[in-house]
Amino acid sequence: MFKKALKPLTCAIAMAACMAHAAPVSFTDAVGDDFGPGSYTYPTNPVYTAGSFDMTAFRISEDGDNYKFEVDVAADLADEWNTGAGFAVQMFFVFVDAGQGSNTAVLPGLNVRFADDSAWEKVVIMSPQSARRVKAETRKAGKLRSSIIIPESTQGSGRTITSIVPKSELSGDPSNWKVQVVVQSNEGFPDGKDMLTRQVNSSNGEHRFGGGDDSKKCDPHVIDILGDHSQLSYDCAADKQATLKLFQTK
Ligand SMILES: [Ca+2]
Numbered sequence: 001m002f003k004k005a006l007k008p009l010t011c012a013i014a015m016a017a018c019m020a021h022a023a024p025v026s027f028t029d030a031v032g033d034d035f036g037p038g039s040y041t042y043p044t045n046p047v048y049t050a051g052s053f054d055m056t057a058f059r060i061s062e063d064g065d066n067y068k069f070e071v072d073v074a075a076d077l078a079d080e081w082n083t084g085a086g087f088a089v090q091m092f093f094v095f096v097d098a099g100q101g102s103n104t105a106v107l108p109g110l111n112v113r114f115a116d117d118s119a120w121e122k123v124v125i126m127s128p129q130s131a132r133r134v135k136a137e138t139r140k141a142g143k144l145r146s147s148i149i150i151p152e153s154t155q156g157s158g159r160t161i162t163s164i165v166p167k168s169e170l171s172g173d174p175s176n177w178k179v180q181v182v183v184q185s186n187e188g189f190p191d192g193k194d195m196l197t198r199q200v201n202s203s204n205g206e207h208r209f210g211g212g213d214d215s216k217k218c219d220p221h222v223i224d225i226l227g228d229h230s231q232l233s234y235d236c237a238a239d240k241q242a243t244l245k246l247f248q249t250k
Pocket residue numbers: 029030031032033034054055056224
């Protein structure tokens with residue numbers, strides 16, 4: 001009986017230490033589903049190596065006063081454009097609901113929305129661009145600007161991109177959060193309204209993804225996500241936009 005009571009008592013005395021060991025968030029994602037709704041193809045320039053946009057895992061862990069966000073991809077990272085971040089072609093949007101989610105619209109350039117029961121609260125932008133450049137681009141986000149988190153640092157190594165986010169930016173135990181990870185490509189010369197995102201066209205080009213629908217430009221500009229890719233199904237003729245969901249680890 002004494003033994004049973006010991007653990008909660010220890011936690012009550014040293015709450016900070018117990019909270020520091022909250023369960024890490026960990027998702028695996030299918031290999032080979034870097035095709036958006038099913039039809040997308042990579043740009044033709046050789047910098048977009050096979051597997052570059054194929055997320056294989058996503059993790060959030062606690063590290064002192066910070067959260068560590070990590071995405072694994074199915075290709076060795078390379079800094080072909082000298083960003084200094086250890087990677088170049090990828091960009092990730094991590095949508096989080098830590099309990100106060102109210103947004104179903106997303107940042108410009110992604111062409112998706114979230115389901116009404118999957119409203120998000122904050123989005124962490126994991127980009128190889130400088131924080132200064134990403135911050136300048138947030139002016140395109142309108143009223144969603146205040147929901148954007150730009151990490152303190154984002155670095156790639158091996159096949160893992162890691163962002164450091166101060167705990168002051170989000171609240172609570174990550175294992176209670178709901179998340180979705182959207183894989184995009186870092187576009188240094190984005191269309192005027194797009195937030196550093198690379199476009200998807202009907203046919204791919206040197207720096208454009210292919211397999212989309214140019215008729216009404218309603219196709220999702222998303223290459224990989226967590227969960228079933230039926231979330232990315234869309235129908236331009238019926239004005240049906242791709243609709244994403246948030247997921248919890250457990
Ligand atoms: Ca994948």
